[in-house]
Amino acid sequence: MYSNETHSSATYEAKLLAKAQKVAKIGFWEYDLRSNSLHWSAITKQIHEVPESYIPKIEEAINFYKEGAHREKITSLVNRAIETGKAWEIELVIVTEKGNEVWVRALGEAEVVNGKTVRLFGVFQDIDEQKRNSLLNQKMAKRLAIATKTANFGVWEYDLKDKSLFLDENMYRLYGFQKNEKPTPEEFFEKTIIPKDKERMVQEFEEALATNQDFDSQFRIITPFSEIKHIKTYATTLPEFGSESKKVIGINWDITELINTKKDLDLIEKSFKASFDNEFVGMALVDLEGKIFQTNEALTKILGYAKAELIGLNFADITHPNDVAKDVVAIKKLLSSKKSSYQTEKRYISKKGNTKHAIVTVTLVKELDGQPTHYITQVVDITPRILLMKKREELFDISNKQNASLNNFAHIVSHNLRSHSTNINMLTEFLLDPDKKEDQTSFLTMLKTAAQNLNETVAHLNEVVDMNLVTPDKLTKINLRETVERVLGNIGALINDEEATFVSSIDKELYVKALPAYLDSIFLNLFTNALKYRKPEVSPIIKISAAKKEDVITITVEDNGLGIDLKRHKNKVFGLFKTFHRNPDAKGLGLFMVKNQVEAMGGQITVKSEVNIGSKFTFSLKKLK
Amino acid sequence: MKSIQQACIIDDDEIYIELLKIKMRDINFCEECLVYNDGQSAIEAIKEICDTNRSLPEVIFLDINMPILDGWGFLDHYEKLEICKTDKVVIYMVTSSMAKADLERVQEFKSIKKYIVKPITKEQLTEILLAAA
Numbered sequence: 070m071y072s073n074e075t076h077s078s079a080t081y082e083a084k085l086l087a088k089a090q091k092v093a094k095i096g097f098w099e100y101d102l103r104s105n106s107l108h109w110s111a112i113t114k115q116i117h118e119v120p121e122s123y124i125p126k127i128e129e130a131i132n133f134y135k136e137g138a139h140r141e142k143i144t145s146l147v148n149r150a151i152e153t154g155k156a157w158e159i160e161l162v163i164v165t166e167k168g169n170e171v172w173v174r175a176l177g178e179a180e181v182v183n184g185k186t187v188r189l190f191g192v193f194q195d196i197d198e199q200k201r202n203s204l205l206n207q208k209m210a211k212r213l214a215i216a217t218k219t220a221n222f223g224v225w226e227y228d229l230k231d232k233s234l235f236l237d238e239n240m241y242r243l244y245g246f247q248k249n250e251k252p253t254p255e256e257f258f259e260k261t262i263i264p265k266d267k268e269r270m271v272q273e274f275e276e277a278l279a280t281n282q283d284f285d286s287q288f289r290i291i292t293p294f295s296e297i298k299h300i301k302t303y304a305t306t307l308p309e310f311g312s313e314s315k316k317v318i319g320i321n322w323d324i325t326e327l328i329n330t331k332k333d334l335d336l337i338e339k340s341f342k343a344s345f346d347n348e349f350v351g352m353a354l355v356d357l358e359g360k361i362f363q364t365n366e367a368l369t370k371i372l373g374y375a376k377a378e379l380i381g382l383n384f385a386d387i388t389h390p391n392d393v394a395k396d397v398v399a400i401k402k403l404l405s406s407k408k409s410s411y412q413t414e415k416r417y418i419s420k421k422g423n424t425k426h427a428i429v430t431v432t433l434v435k436e437l438d439g440q441p442t443h444y445i446t447q448v449v450d451i452t453p454r455i456l457l458m459k460k461r462e463e464l465f466d467i468s469n470k471q472n473a474s475l476n477n478f479a480h481i482v483s484h485n486l487r488s489h490s491t492n493i494n495m496l497t498e499f500l501l502d503p504d505k506k507e508d509q510t511s512f513l514t515m516l517k518t519a520a521q522n523l524n525e526t527v528a529h530l531n532e533v534v535d536m537n538l539v540t541p542d543k544l545t546k547i548n549l550r551e552t553v554e555r556v557l558g559n560i561g562a563l564i565n566d567e568e569a570t571f572v573s574s575i576d577k578e579l580y581v582k583a584l585p586a587y588l589d590s591i592f593l594n595l596f597t598n599a600l601k602y603r604k605p606e607v608s609p610i611i612k613i614s615a616a617k618k619e620d621v622i623t624i625t626v627e628d629n630g631l632g633i634d635l636k637r638h639k640n641k642v643f644g645l646f647k648t649f650h651r652n653p654d655a656k657g658l659g660l661f662m663v664k665n666q667v668e669a670m671g672g673q674i675t676v677k678s679e680v681n682i683g684s685k686f687t688f689s690l691k692k693l694k
Numbered sequence: 695m696k697s698i699q700q701a702c703i704i705d706d707d708e709i710y711i712e713l714l715k716i717k718m719r720d721i722n723f724c725e726e727c728l729v730y731n732d733g734q735s736a737i738e739a740i741k742e743i744c745d746t747n748r749s750l751p752e753v754i755f756l757d758i759n760m761p762i763l764d765g766w767g768f769l770d771h772y773e774k775l776e777i778c779k780t781d782k783v784v785i786y787m788v789t790s791s792m793a794k795a796d797l798e799r800v801q802e803f804k805s806i807k808k809y810i811v812k813p814i815t816k817e818q819l820t821e822i823l824l825a826a827a
Contacts (some may be wrong), residue, residue, distance in 0.1 A: 487790040491812045648761035
């Protein structure tokens with residue numbers, strides 16, 4: 070009974086073992102060195118993925134191990150067992166008959182008879198899944214270690230029962246502990262925390278432990294280098310399996326930078342709000358297309374639009390047309406560069422149509438990922454300053470010009486008066502010369518001419534002196550067409566004599582700011598010049614036209630006369646006492662007067678001319694606003 | 695003192711020309727005197743003299759301020775002519791201008807012998823004659 074029982078229980082156990090072996094994928098093998106025969110159990114064959122009928126041979130068996138380190142290792146282990154009878158246990162990779170790589174645990178033992186190994190036997194287990202999982206775990210643990218290191222997560226573990234504390238490398242770094250230090254829990258939990266946060270922190274921790282809840286807190290520590298750090302902690306309590314003790318595992322990380330950044334951001338936000346409400350600097354938030362979506366009081370004042378009108382407008386709509394292209398270039402440059410803002414001087418057009426000069430700072434706002442979101446545009450109105458500067462420049466220009474013309478005038482006076490005085494001087498010398506008594510009459514005649522010439526020159530110079538003294542407030546509103554018609558009427562007889570044709574195409578609504586006497590004189594000079602320097606064989610045709618420009622009116626008088634050789638006389642056309650034709654009437658005064666009168670009224674004059682084709686004088690005058 | 699064959703006055707001041715001529719006669723300056731009232735007619739005449747192979751004036755009195763082509767313009771054209779390199783024409787710039795700019799500009803022209811401020815004195819004329827003869 071007993072034996073039966075024993076027997077049956079032995080059978081049962083053998084069955085159970087076989088089952089267990091199957092489940093655990095454990096096979097047997099045996100190698101008899103004397104008969105050189107190798108035996109594999111069914112499971113061993115299964116692991117090698119060979120059929121049941123397969124009869125293994127020792128060389129083939131070794132070759133199932135993966136070529137290289139694996140095969141070399143098993144070869145050396147088997148050889149060592151044969152030579153010394155030493156057992157082995159190792160985990161290696163085999164390549165099955167079907168070509169699959171499988172991790173196996175191979176165990177082998179030697180049977181030694183009379184100091185000679187006669188038999189090797191062992192077990193062979195498929196551990197592929199476990200092995201791969203454990204390799205994966207190792208890999209993941211390594212990865213985690215790298216991750217926590219780079220993320221600067223410190224990991225700590227506190228055993229509540231034996232009060233032992235574990236701190237990882239990152240914790241040491243975070244808290245500034247030395248490598249050889251071994252901080253006690255008390256040192257770690259209390260001494261590092263700054264007094265202000267300590268009590269709260271301790272209380273929170275104890276509460277979390279008491280209620281078995283996760284510990285999630287934030288506090289400040291002071292490192293041995295007197296550095297204050299903001300630390301965020303997250304910890305959880307883990308019951309140790311099969312043990313009374315409890316462990317708290319936590320991670321701590323440094324959020325100092327985050328806190329500081331947040332503080333900075335708060336500050337920026339506050340100061341941004343303050344500057345946005347600034348009453349002197351116009352500000353707008355502008356989307357990437359240039360559309361205004363937020364603006365402040367100051368900007369509405371500068372541009373004269375109500376807030377509601379301004380929002381939705383594109384900046385290009387309120388930019389001076391000549392500055393739009395410049396803006397586009399600047400924005401493109403900003404978007405493609407690393408800079409976040411640019412500053413420029415530009416012009417806007419206010420609602421009333423006035424030009425507003427401004428210093429503009431455009432700042433590109435980007436998301437954390439670098440994606441631009443919108444612009445902040447700051448506008449400082451410098452129109453009054455610019456206008457003042459322009460006025461100053463104009464005045465400077467005028468005084469410069471007047472200075473130059475005065476200087477020039479002084480030379481001319483000196484030269485012209487000198488030539489007469491020289492002549493008179495010589496004549497009086499001759500008159501007193503006893504050897505020239507018989508020529509006295511002719512000398513006297515010459516003296517008279519010289520005196521007349523002197524008189525004439527003085528008269529001309531007087532005319533010049535009277536000029537140049539026009540201040541802008543003396544300019545009045547004058548209708549251009551009426552002026553031209555009146556001047557033409559005055560020289561009607563001359564026009565008839567010369568059989569000339571004057572063609573005027575001036576709009577009757579065109580007004581200029583001018584001095585009536587000057588404008589008359591300018592037209593008179595240009596018209597009579599056109600007649601004086603006509604081509605002998607060709608009827609003079611003179612065309613007069615006018616065009617509106619931005620803030621001036623340009624007037625053109627074009628003839629088909631002799632023309633002036635500009636290559637030769639370029640700088641002298643408008644010079645005093647400069648003449649270009651052999652005309653007895655030419656005094657070199659007319660164009661000089663014209664130029665000075667135009668400039669005295671704030672305008673400019675230019676000439677285009679070609680010999681035997683004609684001349685074209687173009688002068689500008691201020692438009693009446 | 696030997697007089698020169700031909701002198702030339704380029705000036706637009708009729709009175710001055712008459713007076714200079716009288717002064718020249720007083721010292722027997724030249725046998726013959728050419729007069730031009732502007733640079734343009736003067737340069738044209740000189741070109742023609744060259745073209746017809748006649749002899750050029752030995753001394754030229756050149757004014758600065760003249761219509762059409764002034765003294766400077768005349769010199770520009772004159773210095774481009776072949777003869778100015780070979781012929782012994784002596785040019786005196788005679789003007790009532792005492793402007794510094796004019797005095798400085800004289801340096802640009804090699805063909806100007808001297809800059810004289812009007813009026814030319816008898817002594818200056820004599821000196822010029824001596825130098826030319």
